[in-house]
Amino acid sequence: MKKAGLDLxxxxxxxRPQDDLYRHFNGGWLKTAVIPADRATDGAFITLRIQSEARVREIIESASGSDEATKISNIYASFMAAAAVNAKGCSPISGELAEVDSITSLKDFTSTLSKLEARGLSGIFGTFIYADMKDASTNIMYLQQGGISLPDEAYYREEKYAEIRTAYVAHVAKMFELAGVANGQELAAKVMALETSLASHHWDQVKDRDATLTYNKMTRAEVKALMTSFDWELYLADGEIPAIVLDSVIVQQPSYFEGLNSILASFDLEAWKAWMKWHIISGAAPYLSDELVTENFAFFGKTLSGTPELRERWKRAVSMIEGSLGEAVGKVYVQKHFPAEAKARMEALVANLIEAYRISINELAWMSPDTKVKALEKLGKFRPKIGYPDKWRDYSALQTTPDDLYGNVGRVIKFQRDHELSKIGKPVDRDEWHMAPQTVNAYYNPVMNEIVFPAAILQPPFFGLDHDDAVNYGGIGAVIGHEIGHGFDDQGSKYDGDGALNNWWTDADRAAFEERTKALIAQ
Known part of the structure; x- marks a missing residue:
């Protein structure tokens, strides 16, 4: 017999519910809830994430009997060995900092940049392999703006972030000091000036989320013409990136690369060396000694995010394993916490929500028959993924050791990078997942036209196998509807049922849709 599952x-x-329905049902919680000290927010999602985190810890600490279990145990042991990590101090990155010291030209910088990116450095632009947004069957390389450490370009120019900018420069200087780099104050000022210059060419958040504006397909010759100051062939060769990737690429923010080209044209050697050292130190900080971890958190955790306390070491270790061997852990998580019956019930819920959308679309008075046909065609091609992937990731090529945390970080990065680069020239794998089963979240992927619900979100209070249907529709049903809705929001609606960036709207219907969204924006 199903129980209600409704927590009152x-x-x-x-x-009164007619006065404020939200506070009627949640007011007691709002009055008594205390945000955990190592979190910036609280709520049902956070509660489930804490539960999943504890379950994953149990899986990790009891892992044994397989090659994957050994890899998991090795990474966890290397992270938890605080005394050994502290004893090493900054020595794990001393070689990388020395490489920067040897740079004497833009050519040297380009070569070192590419080599360090292969080990995890956040570069002057981002690269990733993904499905072509206008041909979702084909993998292609994307180039995107980068080079900055604050969340987005607004932090470098808006007055409301002035205090954060001041704190950031002080933080960079302190990190240089802790890493044993001389003249930290001077170098921090150079970093801030250079990042501010880079940020001035960044697209803002509104423009950057526009799927049409960020689709700019270019040939090798066009990319080279965009950045004449940059040696692309050297960058690819020294980073061991197949040269073929540049034959056809999607440049998401062309004007950023034009601006970057102008900055590189007047190459400031000392400023760029300071920038590179800073990004090495900042990227490595979570895996170095406690003093760097603490200072790193003081800025990025407290100042920038408002989180009072650093998470316990075991929680940070769990997070690293989630990002390294997520599906290896997920395989065990599903066996323990997600029965087959739950997947079947969730499939029925999703099917019913899709049917509700079909009815709603058919009843739209403002949408023409031609656009309705296309909308229903897209809805009919939605592909739900529930719980876990049908095929698990192969981790056999990943090497780990129990006594080398920073080395493990580098090996994980190389493993993941090799996996991404292996996609070049191959069809898109539509069975691949971009979240592990133990992740408390869900997503809509417009290029795959898929809605994905990992096992960990399919837990109370969102979903219960023995809960009444009304409770499940009120919980996970809202999440399902939300994700389906992304397929028809201001950006998702630009993709067709096959995941291609392809306008399937009549001009009149698109105008009517955008007019209606203005009412929501005004709220």
């Missing part, structure tokens, strides 16, 4: 303990009976 957080109600506030002093608030």
């Amino acid at each position: 303990s957080h109600q506030d009976s002093t608030v």
Whole structure:
């Protein structure tokens, strides 16, 4: 027999539902809830994430009997060996910092940049392999703006972020000091000036999320013409990136690369060396001694995110394993916490929500029959992924050791990078997942036209195998509807049922849709 599954303990009976429905049901929780000290927010998602984190810890600490279990145990042991990590101090990155010291020209910088990116350095631009947004069957390389450490370009120019900018420069200087790099204050000022210059060419968040504007397909010759100051062939060769990737690429923010080209044309050797050293130190900080971890958190955790306390070491170790061997852990998580019956019930819920959308689309008075046909065609091609992938990631090529944390980080990065580069020239794998089963989240992928619900979000209070249907529709049903809705929002609606960036709207219907969205924006 199904139980209700509805928790009424957080109600506030002093608030009438007709006056404020949200506070009527959640007012008690709002009055008593305390945000965990190592979190910036709290809520049902956070509660589930804490539960999943504890379950994953148990899986990790009891892992044995397989090659994957050994890899998991090795990474966890290397992270938890605090005394050994502290004893090494900054020595794990001393070789990389020395490489920067040897740079004497833009050519040297380009070569070193590419080599260090292969080990995890956040570069002057981002690269990734993904499905072509206008041909979702083909993998292609994307180039995107980069080079900055603050969340986005607004942090470098808006007055409301002035205090954060001041704190950032002080933080960079302190990190240089802790890493044993001389003249930290001077170098921090150079870093800030250079990142501010890079940020001035960044697209803002509104423009950057526009799927049409960020699709700019270019040939090798066109990319080279965009950045004449940059030696692309050297960059590819020294980073061991197949040269073929540049034959056809998608440049997401062309004007950024034009601006970057102008900055490189007047190459400031000392500023760029300071920038590179800073990004090495900052990227490595979570895996170095406690003093660097603490200072790194003081800025990025407290100042920037408002989180009062650094997460316990075991929690940070769990996070690293989630990002390294997520599906290896997920395989065990599913066996322990996600029965086949839950997947079957969730499939029925998703099918019913899709049917509700079909009815809703058919009843739209403002949408023409031609656009409705296309909308229903797209809806009919939605591909739900529930719980876990049908095929698990192969981790056999990943090497780990129990006593080398920073080395493990580098080996994981290389493993993941090799995996991405192996996609070049191959068809898109539509069975691949971009979240592990133990992740408390869900997503819509417009290029695959898929909605994905990992096992860990399919837990109470969102979903319960023995819960009443009404409770599941009120919980996970809202999440399902939200993700389906992304397929028809301002950006998702630009993709067709096959995942291609292809306008399937009549001009009149698109205008009517955008007019209606203005009412929501105004709220």
